Amino acid sequence: MQSAVYVVDDDNFARESLAWLIDSVKLPVRTFESGQEFLDFYHKDLAGCLVLDVRMPGISGMDLHSKLKQLACTLPVIIMTGHADVDVAVRSMKAGAYDFIEKPYNDTIMLERIQSAIAFDLDNRKAQERINAIKERLSTLTPREREVLHYVLKSTANKIIASELGVSIKTIELHRSNLMTKMKASSVTELVRLAVIAGLD
Secondary structure: OOOEEEEEOOOHHHHHHHHHHHHOOOOOEEEEOOHHHHHHHOOOOOOEEEEEEOOOOOOOHHHHHHHHHHOOOOOOEEEEEOOOOHHHHHHHHHOOOOEEEEOOOOHHHHHHHHHHHHHHHHHHHHHHHHHHHHHHHHOOOOHHHHHHHHHHHOOOOHHHHHHHHOOOHHHHHHHHHHHHHHHOOOOHHHHHHHHHHHOOO
16 A cells, blocks of 8 residues: 555644645645544555644544554554643653654654654565565464474474474474475574564464
8 A cells, every 4th residue: 555644633724734745745645634534534554654733622642642552553653742842742752653743843854754754664564564474374384384393493303303293204304394385494594583573482
């Protein structure tokens, strides 16, 4: 999905001004006048970044950020406010905001932060796609191949694996060969690296 910038601000002038700025560098942008409007639009495949104002009627920027976290939203969030204080900045960053910017903001700095957030999101999505691909390979292993994988990751010799599983060494060699092929791993070192990426113990 194409990356875009999603702007949530109840101030019509501020919202449209930011949209114009973003559009001036040829980035797709969509605006929302309330947190609820964005929530109604939101779906998990959105890519890019979210720029939202802290102080809005109804769902505040901080509340919207919290609700999105509950939805496992991975969009990087840039918090902006015209009432900046240290407490708001600290709370937004602790809540996982990507960045924090005060109004009135410098146009160049705002665009730099937006582009940085989009690049961050793209890197995250590529990493997640890689994890998903490895997990997909893992799902093709038979129960016995998963058992053998467990031993291989602990650097257990074939003879010991065969003894513990009550099968021949040749059978273990066959399982090892099959799981290496399915995992698209050319070495045990690469197999270990794939297992780590996939989050296996």
